[in-house]
Amino acid sequence: MQIIIKTDWCKSCGICAAFCPTGALSVEPGEKARATDVEACTGCGLCERLCPDLAIEIIKVEVSI
Numbered sequence: 001m002q003i004i005i006k007t008d009w010c011k012s013c014g015i016c017a018a019f020c021p022t023g024a025l026s027v028e029p030g031e032k033a034r035a036t037d038v039e040a041c042t043g044c045g046l047c048e049r050l051c052p053d054l055a056i057e058i059i060k061v062e063v064s065i
């Protein structure tokens with residue numbers, strides 16, 4: 001999974017981190033959102049849908065072996 005955070009658009013509201021079911025995101029007070037545990041991301045898309053500033057994009061990366 002690839003988590004793209006457009007930091008210019010992020011208003012540090014914390015909604016994405018609060019609702020992410022796996023704790024993949026974190027937002028420290030006054031800081032922009034960060035993907036702190038990309039491996040934990042399931043690609044559910046909740047953060048993308050809930051971000052009021054459209055600042056997150058989740059890209060599902062196919063891995064083939």
Ligand code: SF4
Pocket residue numbers: 005009010011012013014015016017027032033050051052053054055056
């Ligand atoms: S929900 Fe959007 S605007 Fe709010 S902290 Fe997350 S990325 Fe930033």
Ligand code: SF4
Pocket residue numbers: 003019020021022023024025040041042043044045046047048058
């Ligand atoms: S897609 Fe789902 S699991 Fe991944 S960071 Fe967003 S809310 Fe969390």
